[in-house]
Amino acid sequence: xxxxxxxxxxxxxxxxxxxxxxxxxxxxxxxxxxxxxxxxxxxxxxxxxxxxxxxxxxxxxxxxxxxxxxxxxxxxxxxxxxxxxxxxxxxxxxxxxxxxxxxxxxxxxxxxxxxxxxxxxxxxxxxxxxxxxxxxxxxxxxxxxxxxxxxxxxxxxxxxxxxxxxxxxxxxxxxxxxxxxxxxxxxxxxxxxxxxxxxxxxxxxxxxxxxxxxxxxxxxxxxxxxxxxxxxxxxxxxxxxxxxxxxxxxxxxxxxxxxxxxxxxxxxxxxxxxxxxxxxxxxxxxxxxxxxxxxxxxxxxxxxxxxxxxxxxxxxxxxxxxxxxxxxxxxxxxxxxxxxxxxx
Amino acid sequence: xxxxxxxxxxxxxxxxxxxxxxxxxxxxxxxxxxxxxxxxxxxxxxxxxxxxxxxxxxxxxxxxxxxxxxxxxxxxxxxxxxxxxxxxxxxxxxxxxxxxxxxxxxxxxxxxxxxxxxxxxxxxxxxxxxxxxxxxxxxxxxxxxxxxxxxxxxxxxxxxxxxxxxxxxxxxxxxxxxxxxxxxxxxxxxxxxxxxxxxxxxxxxxxxxxxxxxxxxxxxxxxxxxxxxxxxxxxxxxxxxxxxxxxxxxxxxxxxxxxxxxxxxxxxxxxxxxxxxxxxxxxxxxxxxxxxxxxxxxxxxxxxxxxxxxxxxxxxxxxxxxxxxxxxxxxxxxxxxxxxxxxxxxxxxxxxxxxxxxxxxxxxxxxxxxxxxxxxxxxxxxxxxxxxxxxxxxxxxxxxxxxxxxxxxxxxxxxxxxxxxxxxxxxxxxxxxxxxxxxxxxxxxxxxxxxxxxxxxxxxxxxxxxxxxxxxxxxxxxxxxxxxxxxxxxxxxxxxxxxxxxxxxxxxxxxxxxxxxxxxxxxxxxxxxxxxxxxxxxxxxxxxxxxxxxxxxxxxxxxxxxxxxxxxxxxxxxxxxx
Numbered sequence: 001x002x003x004x005x006x007x008x009x010x011x012x013x014x015x016x017x018x019x020x021x022x023x024x025x026x027x028x029x030x031x032x033x034x035x036x037x038x039x040x041x042x043x044x045x046x047x048x049x050x051x052x053x054x055x056x057x058x059x060x061x062x063x064x065x066x067x068x069x070x071x072x073x074x075x076x077x078x079x080x081x082x083x084x085x086x087x088x089x090x091x092x093x094x095x096x097x098x099x100x101x102x103x104x105x106x107x108x109x110x111x112x113x114x115x116x117x118x119x120x121x122x123x124x125x126x127x128x129x130x131x132x133x134x135x136x137x138x139x140x141x142x143x144x145x146x147x148x149x150x151x152x153x154x155x156x157x158x159x160x161x162x163x164x165x166x167x168x169x170x171x172x173x174x175x176x177x178x179x180x181x182x183x184x185x186x187x188x189x190x191x192x193x194x195x196x197x198x199x200x201x202x203x204x205x206x207x208x209x210x211x212x213x214x215x216x217x218x219x220x221x222x223x224x225x226x227x228x229x230x231x232x233x234x235x236x237x238x239x240x241x242x243x244x245x246x247x248x249x250x251x252x253x254x255x256x257x258x259x260x261x262x263x264x265x266x267x268x269x270x271x272x273x274x275x276x277x278x279x280x281x282x283x284x285x286x287x288x289x290x291x292x293x294x295x296x297x298x299x300x301x302x303x304x305x306x307x308x309x310x311x312x313x314x315x316x317x318x319x320x321x322x323x324x325x326x327x328x329x330x331x332x333x334x335x336x337x338x339x340x341x342x343x344x
Numbered sequence: 345x346x347x348x349x350x351x352x353x354x355x356x357x358x359x360x361x362x363x364x365x366x367x368x369x370x371x372x373x374x375x376x377x378x379x380x381x382x383x384x385x386x387x388x389x390x391x392x393x394x395x396x397x398x399x400x401x402x403x404x405x406x407x408x409x410x411x412x413x414x415x416x417x418x419x420x421x422x423x424x425x426x427x428x429x430x431x432x433x434x435x436x437x438x439x440x441x442x443x444x445x446x447x448x449x450x451x452x453x454x455x456x457x458x459x460x461x462x463x464x465x466x467x468x469x470x471x472x473x474x475x476x477x478x479x480x481x482x483x484x485x486x487x488x489x490x491x492x493x494x495x496x497x498x499x500x501x502x503x504x505x506x507x508x509x510x511x512x513x514x515x516x517x518x519x520x521x522x523x524x525x526x527x528x529x530x531x532x533x534x535x536x537x538x539x540x541x542x543x544x545x546x547x548x549x550x551x552x553x554x555x556x557x558x559x560x561x562x563x564x565x566x567x568x569x570x571x572x573x574x575x576x577x578x579x580x581x582x583x584x585x586x587x588x589x590x591x592x593x594x595x596x597x598x599x600x601x602x603x604x605x606x607x608x609x610x611x612x613x614x615x616x617x618x619x620x621x622x623x624x625x626x627x628x629x630x631x632x633x634x635x636x637x638x639x640x641x642x643x644x645x646x647x648x649x650x651x652x653x654x655x656x657x658x659x660x661x662x663x664x665x666x667x668x669x670x671x672x673x674x675x676x677x678x679x680x681x682x683x684x685x686x687x688x689x690x691x692x693x694x695x696x697x698x699x700x701x702x703x704x705x706x707x708x709x710x711x712x713x714x715x716x717x718x719x720x721x722x723x724x725x726x727x728x729x730x731x732x733x734x735x736x737x738x739x740x741x742x743x744x745x746x747x748x749x750x751x752x753x754x755x756x757x758x759x760x761x762x763x764x765x766x767x768x769x770x771x772x773x774x775x776x777x778x779x780x781x782x783x784x785x786x787x788x789x790x791x792x793x794x795x796x797x798x799x800x801x802x803x804x805x806x807x808x809x810x811x812x813x814x815x816x817x818x819x820x821x822x823x824x825x826x827x828x829x830x831x832x833x834x835x836x837x838x839x840x841x842x843x844x845x846x847x848x849x850x851x852x853x854x855x856x857x858x859x860x861x862x863x864x865x866x867x868x869x870x871x872x873x874x875x876x877x878x879x880x881x882x883x884x885x886x887x888x889x890x891x892x893x894x895x896x897x898x899x900x901x902x903x904x905x906x907x908x909x910x911x912x913x914x915x916x917x918x919x920x921x922x
Contacts, residue, residue, distance in 0.1 A: 002464060002465055002466055037558065037559075038498065038499055038502045038558075038559050038561075039502055039558065039559025039560055039561050040559075041560075043463060047464075097468040097470075098470070099460070099467070099468045099469065099470055100453055100456050100457070101409045101413055101453060101457065101469075101471060102470040102471055103470070103471040103472055105472070105473060105698065106470035106471055106472070106473065106474070106475055107470065110473070110702070111702050111705070113426065113427050113473060113698065113701050113702055113705060114426040114427055116701075116702065116705030116706065116708075117426055117701065117704075117705050117708060117722070118426060120705070120706070120708055120709045122706065125473075127470070127475075128470055128475070140456075140460070141456055144452060144453070144456065167702045167703075168706070184499070185797070185799065186797055186799075186800065187452075187797070188795075188796040188797055189796060189797065189798065205558075206558040206559060206560065208553065208558070210546070210549050210550050210553055213549045213552070213553065213560065213563070214545055214546055214549045216560050217545060217548075217549060217560055217563050217564060217567065218545065220560065220564055221545075221564065221567055224370070224564070225536070
């Protein structure tokens with residue numbers, strides 16, 4: 001495994017980092033879509049995230065990283081029948097790559113041929129979706145993904161469960177993951193159904209001011225010069241952020257959601273005419289996750305305001321040709337609702 | 345004069361060969377613009393000699409994904425009776441210099457895999473029963489033989505640190521070797537210690553911004569080139585020469601716009617963009633004259649012909665930044681594997697070895713018992729054979745041919761644009777590809793090659809200027825050509841021609857109404873015969889028979905814009921195209 005660039009050493013790109021941290025705190029927000037041109041550090045940031053994530057407890061020997069503390073329906077076939085408390089071990093939250101050119105059998109899983117041929121037994125060889133359970137599934141160039149892989153993803157992302165019916169196998173296992181997709185919008189549109197699955201969407205651009213760019217180059221140069229030393233230098237900051245995320249995960253359930261927040265979220269979505277309720281739900285969840293990250297015990301309107309653009313920009317009634325104005329529409333609606341006092 | 349310029353270009357090429365031998369994967373690779381010929385062969389010889397790699401592997405543009413990434417090794421799998429992974433080309437080329445031939449024709453997926461290999465030095469593979477990570481620290485020489493129309497994908501170009509242009513170098517311009525493989529070894533020892541000052545980093549960045557380079561990758565490559573260049577010169581700190589070399593090799597070739605050089609009477613006004621003005625301001629405020637001087641020195645050290653060439657290429661690149669996306673689509677449409685089915689391989693089709701094994705697996709104990717001692721390691725029956733199903737999805741290209749001439753434009757171009765936007769929304773629903781041809785004055789131009797990005801289509805359309813004569817014949821000829829080319833890529837083309845039908849430029853460019861109309865009708869007949877169907881939208885204020893006549897000759901549907909609201913338009917185009 002090559003050494004990843006430290007998450008905390010990434011210069012700028014605050015929107016993207018914030019969205020990823022929110023998803024790390026509350027996987028329920030439903031994934032992050034990162035769109036931007038070349039050289040904006042999309043992949044670097046996501047790989048950096050993988051190296052910074054905290055650990056989770058999983059059932060030992062479980063192929064699907066089931067949670068040992070919650071033996072309830074929804075775990076895999078093995079862990080779902082709790083006899084005694086299973087042995088557990090800690091692993092880093094997995095970030096699984098779904099590379100372009102993957103075949104369906106490796107994504108959803110298939111019959112384990114080796115065991116079938118050698119021992120004549122019918123065993124399931126889990127795929128990437130199984131590996132990604134309780135973690136992240138990362139698709140680079142998500143807009144170039146083959147249609148039949150997208151179909152498989154859509155279904156699983158919606159249900160949180162992977163159902164495999166092939167080659168005489170009949171298997172279902174939990175596959176709840178945060179879908180992270182990145183791509184360059186100039187290369188083609190994303191299928192609308194897939195776009196809907198993402199809870200947060202961020203646009204990344206390269207900074208154009210020289211000092212920031214010099215800073216980016218300097219960090220990268222230092223990293224390339226001696227990767228291990230560079231990571232060591234940033235280890236403390238990485239550790240601090242990791243603990244912050246871990247704490248936020250722990251206290252997420254205790255974060256209050258005032259009625260005012262729910263109402264404002266509903267009004268914001270109504271005024272923008274977003275389809276369905278997913279927008280409101282994601283708004284509230286993201287605001288809470290952000291509050292948890294900041295160590296607050298209640299989400300407030302400023303949290304809501306901070307996440308509004310990321311949550312809503314891809315949910316506006318679709319006019320495929322009117323891309324540029326999505327951000328400004330959200331911002332206008334937000335400032336109408338909140339008034340112009342930024343420091344509330 | 346040209347000889348000295350070309351000779352200095354050869355010097356740069358020699359430096360590039362030395363740098364790639366020295367830096368390898370760290371530099372990503374080389375964007376080699378060179379036609380086949382002795383110069384290219386000589387340069388590649390230099391790379392071989394300096395890098396001590398006597399054989400450079402070659403990745404053909406049409407390499408199948410399975411070979412590139414690896415997959416199941418057919419014969420070994422059958423022999424061993426269990427899946428055996430085959431190493432892909434990218435993994436085989438770890439730590440090696442690889443040539444990508446005809447890189448401009450490379451399908452999008454291949455481009456992506458190469459990009460991933462260059463970025464990470466490793467590649468995740470999840471296909472045909474294998475999940476694996478392959479180490480791929482390769483150095484890529486992407487040989488770009490394209491003309492202005494075609495060039496390598498910008499995502500790949502961005503990752504190739506150095507650009508070498510052998511286009512205008514003749515064999516007589518090549519010079520004796522500057523470096524030996526020994527020099528490279530010596531430089532390697534020194535490389536890590538080379539110091540670069542803060543000011544030099546700053547200068548390189550400023551020059552990057554001035555040249556409109558938004559990605560940080562070329563700058564990073566530039567810094568590495570500076571280090572490498574100093575190390576090759578046996579120095580432990582980089583100097584101005586090194587900086588200039590970095591600008592020439594890494595930054596200048598990727599310039600999106602060229603800064604005004606110190607000529608106050610520069611006539612061409614810079615494009616009116618806010619960001620540019622801002623940048624100019626930043627430049628005035630922050631850029632010390634030192635950087636101005638360096639930039640000018642770097643630009644001045646390029647031969648003048650090259651600058652112009654760069655400028656046109658940069659403009660082209662901006663225009664069609666999705667490079668060879670057409671090629672990708674063709675690749676996919678030839679057949680994208682969409683599953684497997686039980687079938688007879690003797691009737692053609694590709695055997696899917698994995699599915700076949702899966703089908704055979706449960707029966708092995710039974711069949712072995714049946715055959716007794718003569719049993720083979722794997723007993724496969726004809727029934728087990730599974731074939732891969734390829735989907736030949738017919739993709740549709742909607743080609744908008746917009747009359748932007750004076751007669752049409754003055755009153756109706758805006759409405760025509762509106763109509764096209766309506767149709768674009770429809771194309772979005774059907775996931776068609778779109779392309780845009782505009783014609784005015786002297787000729788017709790394919791403003792937007794087939795693409796799926798409607799955002800780009802809209803931008804191109806919005807920026808379309810109007811005015812001038814109506815070269816209808818040229819437009820129809822270009823339509824036919826584009827349709828023909830798209831057909832080769834597996835696309836069915838429907839065109840939508842928006843015009844008032846008033847042709848007044850003949851094929852030979854003469855402006856004459858009669859000749860123009862006559863040639864237009866000839867071109868229309870040719871187009872009608874090409875089995876491409878379409879729709880004529882009459883944009884004249886008062887619809888006149890001439891557009892109708894054109895539509896009849898084209899054998900296509902006709903609709904007059906004044907009556908066309910969104911619904912009728914959509915209905916008509918559906919009727920015409922489905």
